[in-house]
Amino acid sequence: MIQRPRGTRDLLPPESRLWQAVEQTARAVFGAFGADEVRTPAFEPTELFVRSVGETTDIVHKEMYTFEDRKGRSLTLRPEGTAGVARAWIENRLHDRSHPLRLYYIGPMFRxxxxxxGRYRQFSQIGLELLGADSPLADAELLLVLHELFTRLGFDDLQVHLNNLGDPEDRPRYQQLVRETLAASREALCSDCQRRLDENPLRVLDCKVPSCQVIVADVPPVSTVASEASRAHVVAVEDQLDRLGVPFVRNPRLVRGLDYYLRTVFEVVSPKLGTNAVLCGGGRYDRLISDLGGPAVPGxxxxxxxxxxxxxxxxGFKVRVLGLRRLYLVPLGGAARAEALRLARDWTRAGVVLEVELTGRSLKAALKRADKEGFAAVAILGDDELAAGTVAIRELATSSQEVMSPAEVPAWWAGRS
RNA sequence: GUGGGCGUAGCUCAGCUAGGUAGAGCAUCGGACUGUGGCUCCGAUGGUCGGGGGUUCAAAUCCCCUCGUCCACCCCA
Known part of the structure; x- marks a missing residue:
């Protein structure tokens, strides 16, 4: 038997309906705030990710799906979405359009x-990029849109963590500060953190080992060396969130895994998942597009x-999506079966959601299935009804049954919904 | 990349310790009830015991390899 590749999965009904509903909701919320969809390739030149995501990151270091095409070009299945959008901005000269531009994408990523x-080799991301605005209001708008989306999906227990990473110019100083602060207690850190201290000191800050967290508590937050401008920026974002009533918590130890972030960074975490609790990550990346050879565009x-x-x-959201009312149209006998699709066409045109019984089940078996599959009602079309030009409609929940003409069914259905 | 758990029917699992004819529950389909569901009872369908190799008269069971899957680490969505 051929099996799907490791780390991938098949989305089957009815769960696939949840995905559709989530995406539909995201499109509606994003669209309401002026965003439009962008679709970029699922694979890009490897260099794009090396230069944008960062050479020292784990993503580039060990998680990329990289391959050569027949002409020897190195290509990589996209591990995240922002790089491709930035590339498309430059390549399509979107700078020449009036901006800012709000672009969203929905699609598979690969690591x-x-x-x-909660972790897959092919996974889907829903992303939103706001390009061409360096105002704190832009960051606040993103957090607001996120909050609106999550609220509409029925979440009420998510936490937004926020931090200021400072400007790129501040980073060497901060790394130095971290090293100096932790130099004395180096031996007490976990082996991973000792390595991180050399390679990427920022990462020590969000180590989950309890003993490390105690030690790291002594490290001053980034804001102590962050530029005045970056501090003012993030404070302005926070003020705006307060004004909007969008809850968040300052997390001075929040570090993101991609190199291009600066100033505002944030994560949305769920208290329900232990390890892979991060539902969403984001931040500001004012240097990304210029680093890739484009104009100086904040994002x-x-x-x-x-x-x-x-x-x-x-x-609640699941019940709403999966609890769709459906009618089960059951023809009994050859003459009725010949009529079934015609009725189905007329009724669906009038707004009924239905399923036609096609297998020739007995009425008993059909009712049994209707019960199991959660149909709201069954339309029975047998010889008696056919002769009388009627159809019998049976409601499953109440066991009440009435006979009516086929033309009356849509109105009856609408009245019961 | 590192460390551990688990692979037997569509699903959840028993059987493995002491090798000897592959089982149960649920699900599916049908019947009892020939055009009226949920309960009950009866029956049927369904298995290369993840795959390969080895030991043995004989392997789901013991040994080796491999693949898959789950959990944790690393890191991230």
Whole structure:
């Protein structure tokens, strides 16, 4: 038997309906705030990700799906969405359009990783990028849109973590500060953190080992060395969130895994998942497009992990999506079967959601199935009804049954919905 | 990349310790009730015991390899 590749999955009904509903909701919310969809390739030149995401990051280091095409060009399945959008901005000269531009994308990303709960090698992200605005209002708008989306999906227990990473010029100083602060207690850190201290000191800050967290508590927050401008920027974002009533918590130890972030960074985490609790990550990346050879365009954005989002969807939302009222049209006998699709066409045109029984089941078996599949009602079309030009409609929940003409069914259905 | 758990029917699992004819529940389909569901009873369908190799008269069971899956680490969505 041929099996799907490791780390991928098949989305089957009825769960696929949840994905559709989530995406529909995201499109509606994003669109209401002036965003339009952008679709970029699922693979790009490898160099794009090396230069944007950062050479020292784990993503580039060990998680990329990289291959050569027949002409020897190195291509990589996109591990995240922002780089492709930035590339498209430059290549299509979007700078020449009036901006800012709000672009969203929904699609698969790929990272070569060991499987774990809430983590897949092909996973879907819903991302929004706001390009061409350096105002704190832009960051606040993104957080607001996120909050609106999550609220509409029924989440009420998510936490937004916010931090200021400072400007790129501040980073060497801060790394130095971290090293100096922790030099004395180096031996007490976990082995990973000792390595991180050399390679990427910022990462020590969000280590999950309890003993490390105690030690790291002594490290001053980034804001102590962050530029005055970056501090003012993030404070302005926070003020705006307060004004909007969008809750958040300052997390001075929040570090993101991509090199291009500066100033505002944030994560949305769920208290329900232990390890892979991050549902969404984002931040500001004012240097990304110029670093890739484009004009100096400020940008800010986020990406939601759709797989995790769907996994954690509140029951209320699920019930609403999966509880669709459907009618089961059951023809009995050859003459009735010949009529079934014609009725189905007329009724669906009038707004009925139905399913035609095609297998020739007995009425008993059909009712049994209707009960199991959660149909709201069954339309019975047998010889008696056919002769009388009627159809019998049976409601499953109440066991009440009435006979009516086929033309009356849509109105009856609408009245019961 | 590192460390551990688990692979037997569509699903959840028993059987493995002491090798000897592959089982149960649920699900599916049908019947009892020949055009009226949920409960009950009866029956049927369904398995290369993840795959390969080895030991043995004989392997789901013991040994080796491999693949898959789950959990944790790393890191991230």
């Amino acid at each position: 070569y990783e060991r499987m774990q709960a 800010s954005g986020f990406a939601i992990g759709e797989d995790r989002l769907v996994d954690l969807l509140p029951d």
